[in-house]
Amino acid sequence: MYEIKMVKAIEALGAEILNQENQKNQACQRADRYIERFNQEQMARKDLEAQKDKLAHRVFELERKADFFMEKANKLAEDSKQFPFTMNENTVIIVKDGDQWCAFRGTFKNLQESTAAFGEDPIVAVSKLLVAEETAE
16 A cells, blocks of 8 residues: 555656646746847847948938038039120020929020920920920921
8 A cells, every 4th residue: 555655656746747847848948939039139129220320321421422512513603603604595594493304595584475395304305495496486
């Protein structure tokens, strides 16, 4: 009888040890998943930081280019003041109007009384102006 009780006690103890071992394994697996998720979040955070740095560098480059072109535009404006310019009826003037380019002659009064043409770039606008002038004659 004593042996049966010992066997049952050993079996119960073995079952308890097995149960605790399973719980420990499950806890370890959960911990591994948390660590993996943490590492992934850290990598994602590092990637975001790298992208942020790249964007900041790109913004800096674009600001430098904008400053460069603004200086060039100002220099051109200054230089244009030094050269006399006379406009006559044959002078073609091209201006940006919204998202279109407008071409017209130096005798332009308004869109109702004068010939003008619009295009997505200056060449198209001038081409349309020349066609419009030929058809108007």
